[in-house]
Amino acid sequence: MHPESLVLLILALCGFGVFLSLILPDRFNRTVLALIGMLEAAAMLMAGAGLLLRGMSFHLSLWQFPTLGTLSIEGDALSGVFLSVTAIVLFAASLYATGQIKKYLGRYSIRRLAIYLHLLTASIVLILTAADALLFLLSWETMSILSYLLVNYEYEKKETPKAGLHMLAMSEVGTMAVAIAFLLLAKGGGGFEFSAMKATSAALSPAVRWTTFLLVFFGFGVKAGLFPVNSWLPRAYGVAPNVFTAILAGITLNLGIYGIIRLFPGLMPMNTPWPGLLMLITGSISAILGILYATKENNLKVLLAHSSIENAGIVIAAWGAGLVFLAQGHRIIAGMAFITSLYHMANHSLYKGLLFLGAGSVESGSGELDLDRLGGLIRRMPWTALFFLAGSLSIAALPPFNGFVSEWLTLQTLLQAPAINSLEIKVAFALCGAVLALTAGLAVTCFVKAFSMAFLGTARSGRARKAAEVPFTMRAPMGVLAFLCLLMGILPTYVIPTLDRAVSPMVHESVTQALVPPFFTPKETHEKLPENFIADFHDLGAQVGKDVLPGRGLVVLHRGGKKNPVVFAMSTSYTLAVLLLLLAGTYLAAKALSTGRVVRKRTAWDGGLRRLFSRMTYTATGFSNPVRVIFEAVFHPTETEDVKGESVVRHFRTAIIRERRETHIVERIFLVPVVSAMRSLSTLFARMHRGRVNLYAGYVLMCLVLALIFIKTLEILQ
Amino acid sequence: MTKWILKGLATGIKTTAYPSVPETAPGVSPGRPGTTYFADKDMELIKHCPAKALFGKAGSVRVDYRRCIHCFQCTRTEGYPSIDWEDGFEWASLAGYPERDQVSITPLGRPFSRSVHIRIVDAGACGACMSEIAQLGKPYYNFHRLGLFVTPTPRKADILLAVGPLTDHMRLALQKTYEAMPSPRRVVAVGTCALSGGPFGPSFISGAGIHETIPVDFSVPGCPPPPLAVLHGLLLAAGRAEPVPLKSRDSARDNPGKEVR
Numbered sequence: 001m002h003p004e005s006l007v008l009l010i011l012a013l014c015g016f017g018v019f020l021s022l023i024l025p026d027r028f029n030r031t032v033l034a035l036i037g038m039l040e041a042a043a044m045l046m047a048g049a050g051l052l053l054r055g056m057s058f059h060l061s062l063w064q065f066p067t068l069g070t071l072s073i074e075g076d077a078l079s080g081v082f083l084s085v086t087a088i089v090l091f092a093a094s095l096y097a098t099g100q101i102k103k104y105l106g107r108y109s110i111r112r113l114a115i116y117l118h119l120l121t122a123s124i125v126l127i128l129t130a131a132d133a134l135l136f137l138l139s140w141e142t143m144s145i146l147s148y149l150l151v152n153y154e155y156e157k158k159e160t161p162k163a164g165l166h167m168l169a170m171s172e173v174g175t176m177a178v179a180i181a182f183l184l185l186a187k188g189g190g191g192f193e194f195s196a197m198k199a200t201s202a203a204l205s206p207a208v209r210w211t212t213f214l215l216v217f218f219g220f221g222v223k224a225g226l227f228p229v230n231s232w233l234p235r236a237y238g239v240a241p242n243v244f245t246a247i248l249a250g251i252t253l254n255l256g257i258y259g260i261i262r263l264f265p266g267l268m269p270m271n272t273p274w275p276g277l278l279m280l281i282t283g284s285i286s287a288i289l290g291i292l293y294a295t296k297e298n299n300l301k302v303l304l305a306h307s308s309i310e311n312a313g314i315v316i317a318a319w320g321a322g323l324v325f326l327a328q329g330h331r332i333i334a335g336m337a338f339i340t341s342l343y344h345m346a347n348h349s350l351y352k353g354l355l356f357l358g359a360g361s362v363e364s365g366s367g368e369l370d371l372d373r374l375g376g377l378i379r380r381m382p383w384t385a386l387f388f389l390a391g392s393l394s395i396a397a398l399p400p401f402n403g404f405v406s407e408w409l410t411l412q413t414l415l416q417a418p419a420i421n422s423l424e425i426k427v428a429f430a431l432c433g434a435v436l437a438l439t440a441g442l443a444v445t446c447f448v449k450a451f452s453m454a455f456l457g458t459a460r461s462g463r464a465r466k467a468a469e470v471p472f473t474m475r476a477p478m479g480v481l482a483f484l485c486l487l488m489g490i491l492p493t494y495v496i497p498t499l500d501r502a503v504s505p506m507v508h509e510s511v512t513q514a515l516v517p518p519f520f521t522p523k524e525t526h527e528k529l530p531e532n533f534i535a536d537f538h539d540l541g542a543q544v545g546k547d548v549l550p551g552r553g554l555v556v557l558h559r560g561g562k563k564n565p566v567v568f569a570m571s572t573s574y575t576l577a578v579l580l581l582l583l584a585g586t587y588l589a590a591k592a593l594s595t596g597r598v599v600r601k602r603t604a605w606d607g608g609l610r611r612l613f614s615r616m617t618y619t620a621t622g623f624s625n626p627v628r629v630i631f632e633a634v635f636h637p638t639e640t641e642d643v644k645g646e647s648v649v650r651h652f653r654t655a656i657i658r659e660r661r662e663t664h665i666v667e668r669i670f671l672v673p674v675v676s677a678m679r680s681l682s683t684l685f686a687r688m689h690r691g692r693v694n695l696y697a698g699y700v701l702m703c704l705v706l707a708l709i710f711i712k713t714l715e716i717l718q
Numbered sequence: 719m720t721k722w723i724l725k726g727l728a729t730g731i732k733t734t735a736y737p738s739v740p741e742t743a744p745g746v747s748p749g750r751p752g753t754t755y756f757a758d759k760d761m762e763l764i765k766h767c768p769a770k771a772l773f774g775k776a777g778s779v780r781v782d783y784r785r786c787i788h789c790f791q792c793t794r795t796e797g798y799p800s801i802d803w804e805d806g807f808e809w810a811s812l813a814g815y816p817e818r819d820q821v822s823i824t825p826l827g828r829p830f831s832r833s834v835h836i837r838i839v840d841a842g843a844c845g846a847c848m849s850e851i852a853q854l855g856k857p858y859y860n861f862h863r864l865g866l867f868v869t870p871t872p873r874k875a876d877i878l879l880a881v882g883p884l885t886d887h888m889r890l891a892l893q894k895t896y897e898a899m900p901s902p903r904r905v906v907a908v909g910t911c912a913l914s915g916g917p918f919g920p921s922f923i924s925g926a927g928i929h930e931t932i933p934v935d936f937s938v939p940g941c942p943p944p945p946l947a948v949l950h951g952l953l954l955a956a957g958r959a960e961p962v963p964l965k966s967r968d969s970a971r972d973n974p975g976k977e978v979r
Contacts, residue, residue, distance in 0.1 A: 600900075600901070602897045602898060605871060605873055605894075605898045607891075608839075608890070608891030608894045608895050609891070610890055610891075
């Protein structure tokens with residue numbers, strides 16, 4: 001089917017889903033939601049694959065909006081990338097929903113959830129295929145409000161409404177910024193169509209360009225969770241229903257990234273490197289702050305939320321690096337950076353969706369999300385543990401999983417900075433590279449903590465001791481995502497050419513050749529690989545599997561000039577084979593060495609304690625304490641001590657209460673000053689309200705007089 | 719800092735060369751009563767030993783090193799023939815408990831000749847033995863030069879070095895430590911308390927030594943044994959030293975009349 005009819009089919013399915021939810025009794029809604037959701041996801045995947053793999057595109061006018069223009073949709077390879085990723089996460093989340101939302105039955109209306117989710121799907125599809133700013137903004141606003149409604153779904157909980165309103169306020173500010181930016185763009189050119197904006201954006205003055213860039217970047221940055229505007233994210237993720245948290249992290253976060261990517265460089269090519277540099281620096285700061293707070297956090301969902309900030313930061317940093325390279329004229333390297341960025345975005349959606357579903361399973365199975373009170377779940381929930389481990393390995397960037405490929409490529413791309421001809425930018429690249437490397441290291445710490453504290457050791461609470469494995473419908477989607485994580489990790493040479501289809505229109509150059517040399521088909525392709533180069537790599541084993549596998553090869557390799565023939569190279573596919581061989585060899589060696597020997601089995605060494613209480617074991621707080629101490633300047637905790645003593649004899653204390661409070665650095669630096677300024681301003685205005693009608697009538701009269709004077713002055717001036 | 723370096727260079731290496739060169743420095747050992755045994759008609763001297771380390775056998779007084787706390791009472795009690803005071807420190811030997819088959823006790827042997835890992839358990843000691851053991855890691859004795867290392871987990875330990883009379887609270891911990899060690903493993907009991915309970919045991923809080931709970935292979939008597947005696951015991955367990963035969967006892971047995979004064 002053609003992508004445009006598939007998009008219309010998705011919209012029809014969403015409408016049908018809403019209709020069914022309305023007429024069916026609430027107890028059927030769970031199943032219907034999952035079925036229709038999976039159908040929508042399947043259609044979306046087909047549309048995305050059609051756009052991306054077969055190179056199709058479409059343009060379709062939907063509706064003539066009175067006085068403002070035509071609402072139209074358009075599909076290209078970039079939409080295809082985002083549609084495919086969205087489809088996979090949506091599929092997993094829909095299947096997962098059948099089991100997970102059972103607990104809401106009779107408490108919260110599942111009908112409401114189903115309607116919101118179908119409408120959200122429709123609005124997301126429209127955002128990803130919008131061809132004009134009007135439709136984009138309308139669907140964006142719909143998406144924002146639906147996100148708020150979904151976050152606020154469990155409204156009976158104490159902290160939910162607060163987090164929801166925080167999110168809504170921030171996203172509305174973001175939407176306003178984006179709307180202003182679109183108005184600025186539309187003012188300069190023919191109208192609201194993206195194509196018209198693109199044609200005229202080059203003629204805009206630098207001031208307008210910068211304003212547009214900043215508005216768009218920070219406006220979309222709200223959804224993407226970028227540095228100064230992300231304080232809503234951990235809170236909202238922490239209270240959202242488990243199904244929706246996966247969608248928040250795997251889909252709506254990408255929409256923010258999509259907005260930025262669609263505009264720069266697609267819609268508004270930048271000819272100075274500074275906006276790209278700003279993106280790189282903001283991304284790096286988001287990444288390091290995100291992972292620092294994630295490592296410190298003990299609530300599993302909030303930990304994953306902070307880690308989403310980190311990953312979005314990496315994606316944006318890579319994209320910013322690409323923009324800098326593009327502005328400097330290094331198209332190939334820019335293309336590499338863009339591919340890396342999209343790759344990491346897709347990876348993040350897959351493994352963060354997986355991890356959030358895993359966290360949801362942990363909560364369903366044990367009723368607990370506090371890592372200090374979990375532990376030992378691997379014995380009670382082996383499948384969840386396995387899939388969560390796969391997700392943790394992916395996000396910690398360990399081969400052969402997918403996180404490794406994109407993080408490795410990110411750092412390699414940043415190391416191409418010597419090609420830039422400005423010293424300041426080179427220094428900034430080096431610093432950002434160092435920050436991102438530190439981020440990668442902390443990510444390992446963070447996810448060692450997340451996995452080991454939840455699944456290993458002994459259960460630290462009664463709930464964790466009585467945990468039960470989740471049903472098949474909840475395990476299967478996690479399994480699918482875990483498998484895809486592995487696949488994206490071991491087949492980068494197939495993913496990179498696919499992503500190249502989306503990137504090459506932006507850089508006007510194909511990057512596949514620079515990253516995936518055709519070791520499998522050196523004769524057929526017109527690209528030149530020197531004979532001795534092939535021979536050298538043949539001896540290293542780069543042509544293993546040549547006759548069996550399609551495609552260009554299994555080695556990611558960037559070739560340089562004569563001086564350094566290979567700039568960087570790796571192959572996770574062959575690494576996987578070697579890893580498996582090593583594992584098997586170790587197992588066999590251990591087996592061979594232990595045959596014919598007496599094996600004495602005793603209990604685990606517990607330090608010789610009489611009885612090992614689970615309370616005595618290592619906790620999540622203890623594990624992350626070194627990070628907390630080292631980065632105390634960032635966390636900036638305030639400690640208060642309250643001594644409770646008898647009033648007669650003051651020196652006899654009955655209790656000392658010590659409290660440690662931490663405010664997120666973004667709230668501390670950006671939000672608290674703004675809020676207090678607004679407060680004092682409104683107190684100032686409140687003095688006008690004296691409650692006397694005469695006074696208010698006086699105000700009206702005064703305003704009228706002032707307005708008249710103002711208008712008359714304008715007339716005189718003209 | 720330059721001063722320190724220059725001073726250090728000027729001082730040179732002061733570490734003892736034991737066991738390749740016999741230790742001759744004064745004061746490395748407090749000494750202990752010699753194994754001379756002599757006829758004592760009334761067995762009066764035995765009553766003066768506060769640790770009950772002296773015992774009479776066939777009309778002679780003998781010393782039980784598993785109980786001796788070298789308190790000098792036997793040499794300084796007036797009106798009695800004094801016991802010889804023996805210097806030296808190579809006191810370690812196979813643990814001579816009747817319930818343990820002596821033949822089955824062997825040192826660790828060749829694979830452990832250059833790398834031995836030791837797990838130390840303080841089973842209720844007063845602190846003297848531990849402070850002497852702590853000396854082994856310091857520059858003068860420096861037992862790392864011999865490939866002896868302290869490990870924090872019994873999973874990697876070859877030798878269990880136990881001190882103290884084994885209080886009831888430490889009994890399970892010591893047993894678990896022993897069970898957690900992979901074989902081949904050897905147990906070295908250090909100090910009078912670990913060998914016999916010493917001044918503390920047996921009593922309502924502790925037993926009469928380590929051997930009641932786990933099989934002891936090698937013993938290092940002394941209260942506390944000097945660091946070199948502990949080192950000798952460790953080398954013995956590793957199979958890199960030989961127990962020194964009690965010469966004086968043998969000679970005394972050959973001509974018992976000589977000791978009577």
